C-alpha cells in the first residue's frame with residue numbers, strides 16, 4: 001500500500017460529501033486497493049447521519065476513471081481476475097444500494113469499469129469534451145461490473161447494444177443527448193454543477209430521499225402493479241416520521257423546514 005491516499009473524503013456541515021478518487025497518474029484506474037476503499041467507504045456512509053448526499057469524482061483533469069488497472073490486471077492469474085470482478089460487483093452494488101443520492105462528477109475519461117462505476121451512481125454530470133464508453137469488447141472481455149445491465153436500463157436496450165458491441169467512445173455532449181449523463185458542462189464546471197445538484201437535494205427530507213430512491217430503483221425492476229405496491233410501502237415509511245410533521249408545520253408557518261432525518 002502506498003502512503004498516498006487513493007481516496008479522499010470531505011463532508012461539509014450541511015451533509016454534502018465529496019469522495020475523490022486519487023490515482024491521477026494511473027488515470028484513476030481501479031486497482032485492488034481503490035476498489036476495497038471505495039467499497040468500505042460507501043458501506044460506512046450508509047450508516048453515517050452526517051452524510052446526506054454524495055458526489056463521487058476523481059483527481060486531475062484527464063480521467064474520471066480509465067476502468068480496470070490494466071497494468072495490475074496483466075500480473076493477475078485467472079482466479080484473481082474472477083475474484084476482482086466479484087469485488088467490482090460488490091463495490092458498485094454498495095454504491096447502487098446506498099440509501100442516499102449519489103451524483104457522479106465525470107471530470108474526464110470514463111472507460112470500461114470507470115463508466116460502470118458512474119452507472120452505479122444515481123445521476124451523472126459529465127465534462128462535455130471528454131470521452132466515455134464501455135470499451136471492454138475491444139479487450140476481448142465484456143462489461144463485467146454491471147455495465148451490460150445498468151447501461152440498457154439508463155439508455156435503452158438497442159442503444160446499449162450499439163455502444164457495447166462497437167465499444168464506441170462518446171463525447172460528454174453525446175452522452176447527455178442519449179440520457180447517459182444528466183448534464184454535459186465545460187470541464188471547469190463539472191464538480192460545481194454536481195455539487196449544485198447535490199445541494200438542491202439537501203433541502204429534501206432524508207427519509208423521503210431514501211424512500212424515493214428505493215421506490216424508483218426497486219420499482220423499475222418490476223411490473224407496474226408491483227412497482228405501485230413498492231411505492232405505496234415506501235410512502236408508508238414516511239407517514240410516521242417527524243420530518244413529515246415538520247414539512248406540514250413549515251408550510252403552515254411559511255418557513256423553510258428543518259428536517260432531521262427522523
Ligand SMILES: C/C=C/C(=O)SCCNC(=O)CCNC(=O)[C@H](O)C(C)(C)COP(=O)(O)OP(=O)(O)OC[C@H]1O[C@@H](n2cnc3c(N)ncnc32)[C@H](O)[C@@H]1OP(=O)(O)O
Nearest residue numbers: 026027029066067068069070071109111112113135144145
Ligand atoms: C470490468 C472492467 C473492465 C475494464 O475496465 S477494462 C479497461 C477499460 N479501459 C480502457 O479501455 C481504457 C484504456 N486506456 C486508454 O484507452 C487510454 O489510456 C486513455 C484514453 C485513457 C488515455 O489515453 P492517452 O491520453 O493517450 O494517455 P496514455 O498514454 O494512454 O495513458 C497515460 C498513462 O495512464 C496509463 N493508463 C491508462 N489507462 C490505464 C488503465 N486502464 N490501467 C492502468 N493504466 C492506465 C497508461 O498506461 C499511461 O501510463 P504510462 O505513462 O506509464 O505509460
